[in-house]
Every structure is written in C-alpha cells, then in structure tokens.
Amino acid sequence: WAVVTAGLSALGPWLGVLILAPVLTLHSSLQHEIIHGHPTDRQEVNDLLGFPALGLFVPYLRYRATHLAHHRDPILTDPHDDPESNFLDPAEWARLPGWYRRLLLANNTVLGRLVLGPALGLTRFYAQDLRAALRGDRQIVLAYLHHLAGCAPVLAWLVWWQAPLIPYLVACYLALSILRIRTFLEHRADPTPRARSVIVEDHGPLAWLFLFNNYHAVHHAHPQLPWYRLRRAFEAQRALVLRRNGGYRYASYGEVIGRYLLRRKDPVPHPLMRP
Numbered sequence: 001w002a003v004v005t006a007g008l009s010a011l012g013p014w015l016g017v018l019i020l021a022p023v024l025t026l027h028s029s030l031q032h033e034i035i036h037g038h039p040t041d042r043q044e045v046n047d048l049l050g051f052p053a054l055g056l057f058v059p060y061l062r063y064r065a066t067h068l069a070h071h072r073d074p075i076l077t078d079p080h081d082d083p084e085s086n087f088l089d090p091a092e093w094a095r096l097p098g099w100y101r102r103l104l105l106a107n108n109t110v111l112g113r114l115v116l117g118p119a120l121g122l123t124r125f126y127a128q129d130l131r132a133a134l135r136g137d138r139q140i141v142l143a144y145l146h147h148l149a150g151c152a153p154v155l156a157w158l159v160w161w162q163a164p165l166i167p168y169l170v171a172c173y174l175a176l177s178i179l180r181i182r183t184f185l186e187h188r189a190d191p192t193p194r195a196r197s198v199i200v201e202d203h204g205p206l207a208w209l210f211l212f213n214n215y216h217a218v219h220h221a222h223p224q225l226p227w228y229r230l231r232r233a234f235e236a237q238r239a240l241v242l243r244r245n246g247g248y249r250y251a252s253y254g255e256v257i258g259r260y261l262l263r264r265k266d267p268v269p270h271p272l273m274r275p
Contacts, residue, residue, distance in 0.1 A: 001027065001054055005168070006161045013167035017174065022209055024175035027054045029211040029227075035064045038226050051150050056172050057122055059147035062129065062140065071223055073193045079270055087189065087270035094275060101268070108264040110257050113184050118176035181253060182210045184260070188248060189271050194221070195246030199234065202252040214253070217245040 001023050008016040034050040037043060050060045066083035075081035079089045086108075093101070106112035107120055133140045158168060190196045200207075200214035207214050211227035215234045218225070218241060225233060234241055242249055250256050259265075269275070 002157075005158060005163050008161065008163040008167070013164045016163075017167050017171045020168070020171035021174035021178060022205075024055050024172060025178045025209045026211075028058075028175060028179055029209060029213065031060060031063065032067070032213065033211060033227055035067055036223055051146075053147055053150035053154055055175055056151055056154065056169070057118075057176065058125075059143050060150060061143035061146050062125075065139075065143070071220065073196075073220055076193055076196045076220075077187050077189050077270065079273075084183070085187075085270075086183075086266070086268075088268050090269035090273055090275040093269040104268045105264060108266055108268060110181065110184055110261045113180040114177045117180040118173050121176075121180075178206075178209065181206060181257070182213060185250075185256060185265055186216050188266065190246060190248075191272065192246065194244050195248060197245055197248070199241065199245060199249040200251075200253060200256065201249065202254075203231070204252070206253045217241055217248070 001020070004011070004016060004019050004023060008020075011019070031050045033039065034046040038046065039049075040046055047060075050064075053060065070076070070082055070084040072081075077085050077087055079085045079087045079092070088096075088104075096104075103116060103120065107116045129140050129144070133144075157163075158165060186198055187196045188198070194217070197217040197220045198214075199217050202214050212230045213219055213227065215230040218230050218234045221241075221244075222233065
C-alpha cells in the first residue's frame with residue numbers, strides 16, 4: 001500500500017487504481033482476521049493493525065461490532081438481528097417505492113452487487129448509525145471519532161506524496177465491490193442455522209484476497225480458526241461439513257459469477273418471514 005500510494009502519480013492514477021483495489025481488499029480481509037483474534041494473542045495489538053483506515057469508508061470499530069453480532073448463528077440472515085443480512089423484512093419491502101425496489105432487485109445479481117452494492121450498503125449502514133447516534137448511542141459516536149483518527153494518517157500520507165484523492169476513492173470503492181463477490185451468497189435463508197453458510201471451493205486469486213473466507217461454513221463453525229487453516233480444516237472433513245451445511249456449495253467463484261452475473265439468486269424480502 002505504501003509503495004503504490006507513494007508512486008501513484010508516477011504510475012498514473014488509473015493504473016494505480018487497478019493495483020490499489022486488490023491491496024485494499026486484502027487489508028479488509030486482514031481486518032476481518034483481526035476481529036477474530038489474529039495475528040497475535042493480544043487483541044489490543046491486533047486492533048492497532050486495523051487502526052489505519054486504508055479503505056476510508058468503513059469505521060473499523062463499527063465493522064467489529066456488527067460482524068461479531070453477525071456471528072450469532074441462530075440469527076443469520078434475519079433482517080432485524082443480523083447486521084450483515086442482505087434480506088429485508090417483507091413488511092419493509094412492501095413500503096418501499098418502486099424505484100428503490102428495482103435498485104435492490106438489480107443489487108441481487110453479481111453485476112448489480114459490484115456496481116451498486118457498495119453505495120447501497122454504505123448508505124444503509126450510515127443511515128442506521130446516524131439514527132442510533134441521534135438517539136444517544138455514544139459507542140457509535142466514539143467509533144466514528146476513532147475512524148476519523150484512523151483516516152488522518154492515511155490522508156496525510158496521500159497529501160505528502162501528492163497522490164490524487166479521486167482515484168484513491170475509486171480504488172476504495174472497487175475494493176468494496178470485490179468484497180461483494182465474497183458476500184454475494186455467503187448466507188442463504190434456511191430453517192437450519194448451520195445450513196445457511198456456503199462453501200466455495202476456490203483456491204485462486206479471489207480466495208486468497210478473501211483470506212480463504214470462502215470456506216464460510218467452516219469459518220462460522222470455528223470463528224477463531226486462522227485463515228491459513230480453513231482450507232485444510234474443510235478438506236479434512238469435507239463430507240461432514242457439506243452434510244451439515246445442507247450441501248450449500250459452489251465449485252469456484254467462476255461458477256458463481258457465471259451463474260448469477262445477470263440473474264438474481266435470492267429475493268430481497270426474506271423468504272422465510274411472513275409479510
């Protein structure tokens with residue numbers, strides 16, 4: 001990150017964007033590992049590694065709080081209790097204007113998730129946090145102050161090296177887009193909680209950028225297991241994992257993209273909730 005940003009003007013801003021986007025994706029994956037207690041056994045040390053807000057858009061402490069809440073498996077995909085759910089309550093869906101429904105339907109394709117996903121997700125995320133802050137939630141206010149402190153050294157570095165800000169923001173958005181490939185179908189609506197998390201048997205560049213979080217059913221079963229053990233843990237008990245998660249599995253991200261690039265996988269209203 002430091003080398004690319006220092007040479008952003010020399011590289012040309014748009015070549016720099018193409019290099020920076022996967023670097024920022026990898027940093028977000030590192031933050032996910034930090035949340036789960038890696039790479040050291042002292043969380044305060046780990047949190048220092050997640051402090052610089054390289055991706056600018058997502059406050060680390062809010063990501064940590066919402067992600068740990070998401071790891072209560074009985075509430076996975078519940079639009080009221082799971083902060084990372086991609087579903088809406090059918091009653092909320094019924095109240096939405098038609099133009100917004102069309103955006104959300106488009107967002108349930110891979111292409112829509114790449115283009116619209118970061119904007120829609122961040123808008124909803126910020127709106128919910130703003131409402132909570134206005135109700136007096138001091139922890140959210142402190143999380144955003146922490147985030148501003150984490151943005152300051154990043155922005156100072158960019159200014160020092162005269163790195164153009166607009167291309168850097170584009171790279172931040174593209175990094176969130178890449179991450180949407182991972183989260184596109186991580187969880188499905190299923191009556192059995194352990195059958196809600198996917199296995200994508202991919203070993204390529206995307207799996208590496210996601211620090212093998214594509215073995216997501218294993219990650220939810222063993223959230224403290226470090227990224228470099230996930231694939232081995234899956235392969236050691238492949239049949240058992242797939243039996244427990246109801247066979248919710250894809251061979252690769254190529255299969256996911258090919259199948260759902262322009263086709264919706266899921267409805268937006270939660271299919272297991274009554275209108």
